[in-house]
Amino acid sequence: MKKTLATLIALAFAGLAHADEVQVAVAANFTAPMQQIAPAFEKATGHKVVAAFGATGKFYAQIKNGAPFEILLAADDETPAKLAKEGAAVAASQFTYAKGKLVLWSAKSTIVDAQGDVLKKAGFDYLALANPKLAPYGAAAIEAMKALGVYDTLAPKFVTAENIGQTYQFIKSGNALLGFVALSQITKDNQITEGSAWIVPAKLYTPIKQDAIVLDKGKDKPAAAALMKYLQGDAAKAVIKSYGYEL
Amino acid sequence: MNPADLAAVWLTFKLATLVTLILLLVGTPIAWWLARTRSGWKGPVGAVVALPIVLPPTVLGFYLLLLMGPNGVVGQLTQWAGIGLLPFTFWGLVVASVFYSLPFVVQPIQNAFEALGDRPLEAAATLGARPLDAFFSVAVPLAKPGFLTATVLGFAHTVGEFGVVLMIGGNIPDKTRVVSVQIYDHVEALEYAQAHWLAGGMVIFSFLVLLVLYTLNPTGKKK
Numbered sequence: 298m299k300k301t302l303a304t305l306i307a308l309a310f311a312g313l314a315h316a317d318e319v320q321v322a323v324a325a326n327f328t329a330p331m332q333q334i335a336p337a338f339e340k341a342t343g344h345k346v347v348a349a350f351g352a353t354g355k356f357y358a359q360i361k362n363g364a365p366f367e368i369l370l371a372a373d374d375e376t377p378a379k380l381a382k383e384g385a386a387v388a389a390s391q392f393t394y395a396k397g398k399l400v401l402w403s404a405k406s407t408i409v410d411a412q413g414d415v416l417k418k419a420g421f422d423y424l425a426l427a428n429p430k431l432a433p434y435g436a437a438a439i440e441a442m443k444a445l446g447v448y449d450t451l452a453p454k455f456v457t458a459e460n461i462g463q464t465y466q467f468i469k470s471g472n473a474l475l476g477f478v479a480l481s482q483i484t485k486d487n488q489i490t491e492g493s494a495w496i497v498p499a500k501l502y503t504p505i506k507q508d509a510i511v512l513d514k515g516k517d518k519p520a521a522a523a524l525m526k527y528l529q530g531d532a533a534k535a536v537i538k539s540y541g542y543e544l
Numbered sequence: 545m546n547p548a549d550l551a552a553v554w555l556t557f558k559l560a561t562l563v564t565l566i567l568l569l570v571g572t573p574i575a576w577w578l579a580r581t582r583s584g585w586k587g588p589v590g591a592v593v594a595l596p597i598v599l600p601p602t603v604l605g606f607y608l609l610l611l612m613g614p615n616g617v618v619g620q621l622t623q624w625a626g627i628g629l630l631p632f633t634f635w636g637l638v639v640a641s642v643f644y645s646l647p648f649v650v651q652p653i654q655n656a657f658e659a660l661g662d663r664p665l666e667a668a669a670t671l672g673a674r675p676l677d678a679f680f681s682v683a684v685p686l687a688k689p690g691f692l693t694a695t696v697l698g699f700a701h702t703v704g705e706f707g708v709v710l711m712i713g714g715n716i717p718d719k720t721r722v723v724s725v726q727i728y729d730h731v732e733a734l735e736y737a738q739a740h741w742l743a744g745g746m747v748i749f750s751f752l753v754l755l756v757l758y759t760l761n762p763t764g765k766k767k
Binding site: 352354355357358422423425428430431455456457458459463466467470471472473 | 566609629710
């Protein structure tokens with residue numbers, strides 16, 4: 298009985314090893330485009346994508362501690378560079394797959410005006426943003442508010458979420474009237490899907506360059522190389538742009 | 545530890561103390577009823593009380609966020625009552641924690657009440673004690689080990705709460721940034737040294753709490 302079980306388990310793992318799978322750690326803000334790109338990639342190449350979505354800082358810790366990811370689609374360019382420097386990723390493979398745009402957003406249609414003046418009036422209880430220590434969009438939001446000179450008045454109203462996925466949830470549920478999220482989260486087919494939004498001018502914050510990199514475990518894996526190539530192709534680029542990223 | 549860490553520790557202590565007190569007040573009648581009733585509602589009520597044991601805290605947190613938000617039933621009620629909205633407030637955490645730790649307080653007390661059986665109360669009644677008198681002077685003292693377990697577990701479980709707080713807290717210093725969230729932030733920001741101070745402290749605290757519980761309340765020796 299024990300032997301059969303062991304054989305079964307061994308077979309199951311052998312099966313996994315042979316399938317052309319690529320395990321990708323994806324920044325939370327890139328969830329929706331990735332969910333559209335992955336099936337297209339699978340159809341085009343026959344490889345299978347296994348994606349995990351979450352905060353880049355968490356992925357860093359997991360990768361450093363043996364997580365099985367082969368590619369990292371980070372929310373910044375520093376984490377991939379750091380991993381490469383520490384020998385956990387292939388430096389030559391790093392490229393910018395998307396440039397994120399910061400947006401001030403409310404789920405209600407009348408709250409955020411086209412100039413973002415709502416920040417100066419400060420007539421709200423809570424302003425949601427991603428934890429600036431952990432998430433690039435949170436850090437960008439802080440930078441923008443400082444540039445606008447509203448940081449000190451708004452700081453007591455901050456509610457910080459673990460990542461921008463949760464920031465979105467705080468605002469969407471109405472618990473925070475407005476907050477800073479990624480344009481990609483509220484954009485589909487080149488249009489803002491709901492609520493009111495102000496796209497924060499790019500000059501107010503350091504560009505959010507989101508870089509991809511092949512990790513140690515993805516080195517020499519054909520499926521990983523194929524996905525990196527696919528992300529730089531026109532089909533993927535069109536999807537990425539349609540979600541409000543720049544390239 | 546830096547001041548932010550100390551603030552988180554103090555806040556956690558305040559939260560857990562308050563929640564434990566509320567739970568002893570609310571949980572005892574529920575436990576009594578569950579232990580004594582022959583009503584068909586015993587099953588459903590017991591199941592609802594036990595839900596937080598099996599539900600992932602994120603589920604609880606997610607629904608509390610929606611329920612207590614401006615579009616939720618509870619949120620509309622609190623706004624109508626002039627309290628405002630509960631998410632991102634200390635009292636929001638208190639309410640959430642009461643739900644979250646409810647089974648850890650109700651079940652030990654209920655077990656203790658059930659273990660009493662009918663005889664001590666019948667004896668009290670024969671001696672002329674009214675039900676309420678019998679409850680306080682017979683049932684509660686006899687169920688003391690159950691109350692001790694309930695107090696310790698309710699407190700410790702609230703201290704260890706994380707998922708729910710993450711969902712409805714908003715990580716505000718002195719209001720909703722409790723120790724578990726602070727540890728999480730340190731780990732995420734790769735500040736491992738600071739994380740160890742708090743995380744190691746939690747391990748020691750939890751061990752001591754359980755040690756006290758098992759020393760004062762040895763299991764397997766129930767009469």
